[in-house]
Amino acid sequence: MSNSAHETxxxxxxxxxxAAAGVSIGTASKALNGVGRMREETRARVMAAAEELExxxxxxxxxxxxxxxxxxxxxxxxxxxxxxxxxxxxAEDALGAGQVSVFMCDTxxxxxxxxxxxxxLLARRVEGIIVTGRRTEPRPSIGRDLPVPVxxxxxxxxxxxxxxxxxxxxxxxxxxxxxxxxxxxxRVGHVTGPxxxxxxxxxAAGLTxxxxxxxxxxxxxxxxxxxxxxxxxxxxxxxxxxAPDVDAIFCGSDQIARGVAETLRERGRxxxxxxxxxxxxNWEPMALGCRxxxxxxxxxxxxxxxxAAAHLLDAIAGEPTRSGVLTVPATLVLRESxxxx
Amino acid sequence: MSNSAHETxxxxxxxxxxAAAGVSIGTASKALNGVGRMREETRARVMAAAEELExxxxxxxxxxxxxxxxxxxxxxxxxxxxxxxxxxxxAEDALGAGQVSVFMCDTxxxxxxxxxxxxxLLARRVEGIIVTGRRTEPRPSIGRDLPVPVxxxxxxxxxxxxxxxxxxxxxxxxxxxxxxxxxxxxRVGHVTGPxxxxxxxxxAAGLTxxxxxxxxxxxxxxxxxxxxxxxxxxxxxxxxxxAPDVDAIFCGSDQIARGVAETLRERGRxxxxxxxxxxxxNWEPMALGCRxxxxxxxxxxxxxxxxAAAHLLDAIAGEPTRSGVLTVPATLVLRESxxxx
DNA sequence: ATGAAAGCGCTAACAA
DNA sequence: TTGTTAGCGCTTTCAT
Numbered sequence: 001m002s003n004s005a006h007e008t009x010x011x012x013x014x015x016x017x018x019a020a021a022g023v024s025i026g027t028a029s030k031a032l033n034g035v036g037r038m039r040e041e042t043r044a045r046v047m048a049a050a051e052e053l054e055x056x057x058x059x060x061x062x063x064x065x066x067x068x069x070x071x072x073x074x075x076x077x078x079x080x081x082x083x084x085x086x087x088x089x090x091a092e093d094a095l096g097a098g099q100v101s102v103f104m105c106d107t108x109x110x111x112x113x114x115x116x117x118x119x120x121l122l123a124r125r126v127e128g129i130i131v132t133g134r135r136t137e138p139r140p141s142i143g144r145d146l147p148v149p150v151x152x153x154x155x156x157x158x159x160x161x162x163x164x165x166x167x168x169x170x171x172x173x174x175x176x177x178x179x180x181x182x183x184x185x186x187r188v189g190h191v192t193g194p195x196x197x198x199x200x201x202x203x204a205a206g207l208t209x210x211x212x213x214x215x216x217x218x219x220x221x222x223x224x225x226x227x228x229x230x231x232x233x234x235x236x237x238x239x240x241x242x243a244p245d246v247d248a249i250f251c252g253s254d255q256i257a258r259g260v261a262e263t264l265r266e267r268g269r270x271x272x273x274x275x276x277x278x279x280x281x282n283w284e285p286m287a288l289g290c291r292x293x294x295x296x297x298x299x300x301x302x303x304x305x306x307x308a309a310a311h312l313l314d315a316i317a318g319e320p321t322r323s324g325v326l327t328v329p330a331t332l333v334l335r336e337s338x339x340x341x
Numbered sequence: 342m343s344n345s346a347h348e349t350x351x352x353x354x355x356x357x358x359x360a361a362a363g364v365s366i367g368t369a370s371k372a373l374n375g376v377g378r379m380r381e382e383t384r385a386r387v388m389a390a391a392e393e394l395e396x397x398x399x400x401x402x403x404x405x406x407x408x409x410x411x412x413x414x415x416x417x418x419x420x421x422x423x424x425x426x427x428x429x430x431x432a433e434d435a436l437g438a439g440q441v442s443v444f445m446c447d448t449x450x451x452x453x454x455x456x457x458x459x460x461x462l463l464a465r466r467v468e469g470i471i472v473t474g475r476r477t478e479p480r481p482s483i484g485r486d487l488p489v490p491v492x493x494x495x496x497x498x499x500x501x502x503x504x505x506x507x508x509x510x511x512x513x514x515x516x517x518x519x520x521x522x523x524x525x526x527x528r529v530g531h532v533t534g535p536x537x538x539x540x541x542x543x544x545a546a547g548l549t550x551x552x553x554x555x556x557x558x559x560x561x562x563x564x565x566x567x568x569x570x571x572x573x574x575x576x577x578x579x580x581x582x583x584a585p586d587v588d589a590i591f592c593g594s595d596q597i598a599r600g601v602a603e604t605l606r607e608r609g610r611x612x613x614x615x616x617x618x619x620x621x622x623n624w625e626p627m628a629l630g631c632r633x634x635x636x637x638x639x640x641x642x643x644x645x646x647x648x649a650a651a652h653l654l655d656a657i658a659g660e661p662t663r664s665g666v667l668t669v670p671a672t673l674v675l676r677e678s679x680x681x682x
Numbered sequence: 683a684t685g686a687a688a689g690c691g692c693t694a695a696c697a698a
Numbered sequence: 699t700t701g702t703t704a705g706c707g708c709t710t711t712c713a714t
Binding site: 354 | 706707708709710711
């Protein structure tokens with residue numbers, strides 16, 4: 001049925017290839033790696049034998065010799081995955097393009113597990129570690145003076161000497177604000193997540209900054225609550241009470257925006273004609289499913305992951321390691337909910 | 342600042358430990374692995390030296406010798422992650438509990454990439470591969486006669502000799518149906534995804550099976566459409582037209598259910614008093630955000646992942662490999678939308 | 683109880 | 699141009 005040594009159970013070594021090609025092991029190695037000089041015919045013969053036998057060089061042996069493993073660890077603290085998955089994909093994208101493979105570890109937010117995993121990764125001689133999370137709040141570093149570089153993505157290390165890459169929440173808020181002003185809105189409300197979240201505070205700051213430059217204030221003040229639809233529904237009612245003439249609402253998340261949209265609808269306010277709506281996250285199932293498809297801020301999570309991976313690769317390659325916090329710009333995704341009224 | 346050899350850049354080998362403890366390499370190895378006999382004092386001295394130097398045995402060297410790597414590959418075709426992430430977590434859970442680490446690969450649904458990754462994994466001498474996906478439709482096998490066992494999770498191989506583990510969609514549909522009947526509903530409608538999806542067909546089959554046992558038929562027939570909220574809204578209107586007296590609606594997904602809920606609300610039907618609603622997926626942000634929190638079918642994706650990992654570990658351990666399709670039972674998560682009226 | 687030596691699969695010097 | 703050899707870090711006989 002099939003060829004190859006699989007059936008025998010034995011894995012094919014370079015020794016087998018050399019034997020099949022009638023050359024020495026060293027010659028086979030050179031042929032396969034395209035180094036040194038040799039007759040073209042010999043090289044071809046070795047290659048053919050390798051092909052025939054489905055030879056795959058053992059990376060353990062190669063790594064042992066080279067002192068490298070071409071692997072990195074990816075430690076995630078966001079089992080839920082909504083934020084860290086895109087980050088992981090971006091990272092895997094950037095890493096996988098090279099020959100670097102990624103070990104995945106989920107800590108379930110348990111520091112013990114986390115420590116355990118980091119140890120395991122180091123034991124496996126990963127050449128670097130990416131730590132991802134679901135909030136940007138500073139978290140304890142996974143360790144000082146680790147033998148390999150570490151980059152934090154979509155989370156931030158408390159240790160200033162670590163490198164962290166996070167979304168530009170403030171810029172995202174500003175983006176939303178400018179867009180609303182540009183479409184002629186001037187009475188902009190803001191319903192967002194808990195004040196305890198840096199992300200919520202920064203998005204609000206981005207909004208208020210732009211508004212005050214235009215001589216405006218947030219209509220009905222910034223309303224903090226849960227990151228939930230339910231809060232969006234409540235918050236919208238509070239806002240409509242406090243500022244009945246509101247003509248735009250910027251929400252701290254798409255989920256909140258959906259709740260807001262529902263209340264607006266029930267209170268007879270049309271989106272976007274009467275009230276424009278902007279969400280945050282560009283979480284497509286939410287943003288597209290919203291009765292009026294949501295204009296929303298995209299944090300470019302994939303880009304965060306790619307950037308983290310790129311910095312890690314640089315560090316592994318020996319470039320001077322950056323430290324501190326880097327932000328990745330957000331972008332605005334335009335949909336119906338802010339069409340010019 | 343810190344101790345350890347990190348600063349020197351050199352990694353600590355067993356040779357260093359042996360030297361520090363004043364014993365030979367062989368003795369150090371035995372001491373560290375707790376094999377052979379030796380004076381307790383000697384063993385202690387070696388352990389202390391290892392501790393002091395932060396010695397971590399090089400798994401490449403160990404693996405090279407043992408012919409094992411204690412790694413498996415996880416190939417996912419669901420970048421989006423909604424389905425395969427829980428599966429991955431379950432798998433990683435079961436694997437990580439041992440000493441097995443997981444290489445993550447995302448194919449972005451590209452067969453070329455997939456092949457490329459499988460090759461890379463095999464080159465790295467993974468001891469097994471798990472393939473996950475976002476639909477249960479049979480897909481091409483990643484290869485016959487691979488040198489390592491393969492398990493498909495949340496996707497199914499076209500090759501009958503492969504082992505695939507998928508959710509019990511039909512059982513899930515039946516579960517929903519029985520629950521609705523048990524709460525006194527008899528005119529049950531069904532709004533679901535495209536007929537082209539096995540999952541949609543099976544869920545419908547589960548429903549109709551139970552209904553016909555009770556001498557009932559699906560109210561207004563099975564309505565197929567997109568897996569979207571928008572379709573849920575439309576479908577509900579169609580259903581209300583075809584069967585105005587409908588008193589329960591089973592939906593093929595939570596997203597569809599949300600759309601249905603919205604239309605019901607607009608048409609003045611209360612959930613659950615007038616119409617009971619059951620979703621599918623237990624996708625919490627959707628199910629909980631729904632105006633009436635959704636009773637829904639949970640496919641136990643984590644369990645699928647765990648089962649896949651467990652079977653893979655068995656196969657790696659040399660147990661006779663099973664083949665064919667295994668299903669993991671679904672469970673019903675009760676919420677407000679089906680409270681007894 | 684401990685040490686010496688071989689060898690896992692591979693690469694890179696060095697010999698021939 | 700090709701072959702031989704040493705050695706990456708570790709475990710495991712087999713001597714001592």
